[in-house]
Amino acid sequence: MYLDPQAQAIADQLAHLPRPDFSTLSVADYRAMLAAFPMPSDGDDGLASVTDDSLPGPGGPLAVRIFRPVGAAPLPLTVFFHGGGFISCGIDTHTNLCSRLAALSGSIVAAVDYRLAPEHRFPAAVDDTIAAVRALHQRAADFGADPDQIAVAGDSAGGTLAAVAAHALRGSGIPIRHQLLLYPVTDAACDSASQHELTDAPVLNREAMQWFWRNYLPDAAAGLDPRASPLRQRDLADLPPATIITASADPLRDEGEAYAQALISAGVCVTQQRWNGQFHGFASLLGTLDAASEVLALSALQLRGAFDN
Numbered sequence: 001m002y003l004d005p006q007a008q009a010i011a012d013q014l015a016h017l018p019r020p021d022f023s024t025l026s027v028a029d030y031r032a033m034l035a036a037f038p039m040p041s042d043g044d045d046g047l048a049s050v051t052d053d054s055l056p057g058p059g060g061p062l063a064v065r066i067f068r069p070v071g072a073a074p075l076p077l078t079v080f081f082h083g084g085g086f087i088s089c090g091i092d093t094h095t096n097l098c099s100r101l102a103a104l105s106g107s108i109v110a111a112v113d114y115r116l117a118p119e120h121r122f123p124a125a126v127d128d129t130i131a132a133v134r135a136l137h138q139r140a141a142d143f144g145a146d147p148d149q150i151a152v153a154g155d156s157a158g159g160t161l162a163a164v165a166a167h168a169l170r171g172s173g174i175p176i177r178h179q180l181l182l183y184p185v186t187d188a189a190c191d192s193a194s195q196h197e198l199t200d201a202p203v204l205n206r207e208a209m210q211w212f213w214r215n216y217l218p219d220a221a222a223g224l225d226p227r228a229s230p231l232r233q234r235d236l237a238d239l240p241p242a243t244i245i246t247a248s249a250d251p252l253r254d255e256g257e258a259y260a261q262a263l264i265s266a267g268v269c270v271t272q273q274r275w276n277g278q279f280h281g282f283a284s285l286l287g288t289l290d291a292a293s294e295v296l297a298l299s300a301l302q303l304r305g306a307f308d309n
Contacts, residue, residue, distance in 0.1 A: 001198060001249050004277030006289050011202040011279065022211040027118055031088050041096040042287030045103035046070065050095075053143075055112070055135040058127045059120065063113040064136075065091045066143055067102035073144035076107040076151070076307040078180070079133050079165075083156030083281070085212035086125055087117050096286050097155070097296065104300030107307065108145050109153075110136050114161065117216040125216075126227045129161040130168045137174045149307050151178040151240075153299075155283060156252070157212070159184025163230040163259070166239050178306035179242045180299055182283050184256050186231040188213050188223025192254035201249050204280035209251060231259050236266035243302040244272045245295055250280040271302060 003011055020030070049068045054061040069075065078101065082094040091098075091111045102109040114128035133152060140147035154162035159181035166179045190213065195206045217223055226233035242263055246256040253274065260272035275282065278291050283299075286292045 001201060002277055003202075003249055003279065004291070007249070007278055007282065007291070010285070010288065014202050020208070022207050025211070027087050027215055034084075034088055034093070039093055039096050039284050040287045041099075042293075045099045047099060047103055050099070055132050055139075057115075057131050059115055059124060062128055062132055063091060064132070065095070065098070065111045067098050067109040067111065068144065069102045069106055069108070071106055074141070074146035074149075075144060076105075076149035076177075076303070077136060077140055077143070077145035077147075078102075078105065078107045078109045078151045078153050078303060079136055079162075080109050080111045081114065081129055081152075081154035081158035081161040082111065083154065083158045084116075085208075086122070086157045086216035087212060094155070094284065097284050100286060100293075100296050101153070101300055101303075104297055105303040107151070107303055108143060110143070121218045122216050122222055122228055123225075125161060126164055126168075129165045133165050133169060133174065133176075148175050150174065150176055151180060151303055151306060152176055153180035153182075153303075154184070155182035156281065157185050160186065160230060164227050167226070167230065167233055170238060176240045178303060179240050180303060181242060181244045181256070181259075182295070182299070183246055183250055183252050183280055184230075184244065184259065185209075185252060186255040186259040187229045188217065189229070190251075192251075192258070194254040195251045198249060198251045198253075201251055202279045204251055206251050231255060231262060236263050236268060239263065239266070239268050241269040241306060242271070243299060244270060245283070245299070246272070246274045247278040247280060247282055248274055248276045249278060252280060273298070
């Protein structure tokens with residue numbers, strides 16, 4: 001498993017930490033473990049404003065943070081869903097990523113908090129995701145956004161939710177111009193070659209991913225639902241163009257790339273790029289990994305192109 005020098009330095013630090021025992025680990029302890037390592041940032045992105053608001057959701061209000069870049073309204077709108085294995089993280093953990101994406105893309109980024117498992121198991125997060133996109137489309141003018149220029153985006157589990165929102169809202173009249181999926185989760189089976197190959201990958205391995213699924217799904221059969229596993233969606237035609245980023249040292253690599261190929265086979269325009277020498281979650285490590293800045297610059301460029309067309 002090759003890692004570039006910056007990524008290897010982080011992997012070496014992580015190797016000195018106690019390895020979680022996923023046979024006994026509680027979700028509460030996992031969340032506490034993550035909270036001890038806040039995401040780094042490398043400075044002010046020069047946004048016009050960052051404001052907190054809420055949206056109506058099927059299980060109650062959904063928190064949303066609006067990252068507004070400098071520019072005259074109306075601006076395009078990117079609805080972002082955070083990763084965290086469906087059980088952890090939130091707006092605060094992804095503020096650095098969303099801020100940078102807004103600044104570089106010239107798009108308002110609306111980061112949405114959805115209900116987490118196991119308190120709220122599948123399909124609660126999916127229902128929240130779809131409701132949030134609908135509500136933001138309806139309220140676009142309130143945020144200075146253009147309701148005809150919307151993208152969905154997310155990393156890891158959030159990439160899954162963004163993809164499923166694109167499925168659900170196809171033909172709804174909500175003009176989703178692009179789907180930006182950073183190392184998305186696409187199949188609950190956890191049986192791809194990279195899942196078996198990268199058992200010792202830093203940050204995420206197959207054992208951890210199986211633990212996330214056990215905490216997210218109400219039962220194993222739910223993993224066959226394409227709302228949980230978008231790779232199992234049989235009809236992928238007429239979906240928005242997609243940018244799909246994978247990482248070479250990520251167990252999710254092959255399922256992300258398989259999803260990209262499935263979209264291409266269905267006639268969807270896809271830009272898919274594998275980031276060599278990087279592990280899962282690398283886009284969040286701004287100020288630590290040069291690759292984080294690079295992948296967000298590419299992501300922003302893809303959004304700009306989608307909104308210009």
